[in-house]
Amino acid sequence: MQPIPFNKPYMTGAETAYIQAAVASGKISGDGNFTKKCHQFFEEKYGFKKALLTTSCTDALEMCAILLDIKEGDEVIMPAYTFVSTSNAFVLRGAKIVFVDSEAKHPNMDTRLIEPLITARTKAIVVVHYAGVACNMHEVMRLAQKYNLKVIEDAAQAIDSYFENRPLGSIGHLAAFSFHETKNIISGEGGLLAINDAQYAARAEVIREKGTNRTAFFRGEVDKYGWVDIGSSFLPSEIIAAFLYAQIENIDRIQTRRKAIWQRYHTNLASLVQKGHLQVPELPAYATNNGHIYFVWCQDLAQRTALIAHLRSKQVHAVFHYLSLHNSPYFADKHDGRAMPQSDFFMDRLLRLPLYYELTDAQVDYISEQVASFFA
Numbered sequence: 001m002q003p004i005p006f007n008k009p010y011m012t013g014a015e016t017a018y019i020q021a022a023v024a025s026g027k028i029s030g031d032g033n034f035t036k037k038c039h040q041f042f043e044e045k046y047g048f049k050k051a052l053l054t055t056s057c058t059d060a061l062e063m064c065a066i067l068l069d070i071k072e073g074d075e076v077i078m079p080a081y082t083f084v085s086t087s088n089a090f091v092l093r094g095a096k097i098v099f100v101d102s103e104a105k106h107p108n109m110d111t112r113l114i115e116p117l118i119t120a121r122t123k124a125i126v127v128v129h130y131a132g133v134a135c136n137m138h139e140v141m142r143l144a145q146k147y148n149l150k151v152i153e154d155a156a157q158a159i160d161s162y163f164e165n166r167p168l169g170s171i172g173h174l175a176a177f178s179f180h181e182t183k184n185i186i187s188g189e190g191g192l193l194a195i196n197d198a199q200y201a202a203r204a205e206v207i208r209e210k211g212t213n214r215t216a217f218f219r220g221e222v223d224k225y226g227w228v229d230i231g232s233s234f235l236p237s238e239i240i241a242a243f244l245y246a247q248i249e250n251i252d253r254i255q256t257r258r259k260a261i262w263q264r265y266h267t268n269l270a271s272l273v274q275k276g277h278l279q280v281p282e283l284p285a286y287a288t289n290n291g292h293i294y295f296v297w298c299q300d301l302a303q304r305t306a307l308i309a310h311l312r313s314k315q316v317h318a319v320f321h322y323l324s325l326h327n328s329p330y331f332a333d334k335h336d337g338r339a340m341p342q343s344d345f346f347m348d349r350l351l352r353l354p355l356y357y358e359l360t361d362a363q364v365d366y367i368s369e370q371v372a373s374f375f376a
């Protein structure tokens with residue numbers, strides 16, 4: 001049989017036609033018709049006050065750090081169990097990163113641990129909705145209000161997911177999404193900055209356009225454009241936006257299939273969970289599932305390593321995920337020394353199973369059987 005990869009980017013079929021249309025239009029730099037259509041889609045479907053396509057989620061996070069005027073010595077609170085970019089975007093501005101441990105039953109940041117970490121220098125809380133499952137945003141927004149902090153949602157994995165019926169990415173002051181080919185909706189590389197606090201909207205356009213007011217100029221709001229602030233080139237070309245538009249037109253179909261695969265794993269593996277072989281996350285009542293990742297956790301690192309090897313021998317490519325950032329080679333000597341036992345727990349034990357649109361029910365059943373055969 002053919003090996004089953006961990007991920008396979010799904011093309012809806014319209015991508016190349018839309019790219020051809022962008023090319024035929026004669027305008028392939030950023031902020032053309034496809035970009036506008038993408039912005040409108042995200043603003044209408046998820047209620048973001050303003051949506052701006054970016055070249056990646058990493059870039060959207062870097063824009064957030066600039067927008068919040070993060071400076072040397074400012075403190076930013078975020079989970080230790082996350083991708084490098086969550087943290088790196090703020091380190092680039094000189095921030096001191098204050099890591100928070102994960103929950104016991106989910107890799108998401110344990111929001112009950114945040115308050116004692118807040119100091120006079122704290123500027124922002126960055127939440128990561130791991131696997132598209134919402135953090136406790138009530139608690140995070142309550143703290144933000146009480147201490148006058150800004151909240152950024154790293155919603156890289158969280159497109160089309162909800163916290164108590166509110167779309168993720170629409171709750172914090174700012175949010176960043178990713179369209180990297182490993183995410184649910186893709187453009188190869190790509191991202192989105194969602195702005196929910198209108199005070200950031202005008203400056204975000206400037207930062208995204210190399211520190212110029214070019215966007216306002218093209219709307220006819222100013223009669224010449226020039227250098228007005230710091231910035232960089234954070235906008236993607238129309239070729240990327242054309243690709244992305246073909247994806248978002250099909251978002252409901254993609255999400256329905258991904259969630260069905262997630263549910264099929266969940267049903268198939270329930271008996272292994274009952275026998276105590278594996279653990280799976282439970283969704284909090286306030287969160288939805290967007291079918292981004294199906295993950296389980298093993299008893300220990302040795303068991304996970306053996307299970308990955310077993311699945312490999314059965315042509316199934318399952319993978320672990322983050323290495324806790326607090327003890328990463330770059331950050332270890334900058335960390336304040338607090339232990340992050342739950343982040344380390346998931347670092348050692350969490351395993352992700354293949355999940356992509358074209359994965360068939362028969363393949364999901366086969367993978368589930370191979371997981372079971374490991375424990376038999």
Ligand SMILES: *Cc1c(COP(=O)(O)O)cnc(C)c1O
Nearest residue numbers: 056057058083085156178179180
């Ligand atoms: C994928 C991911 C990113 C980075 O996204 P890019 O678009 O590749 O820059 C950042 N944070 C999290 C939590 C991610 O999963």
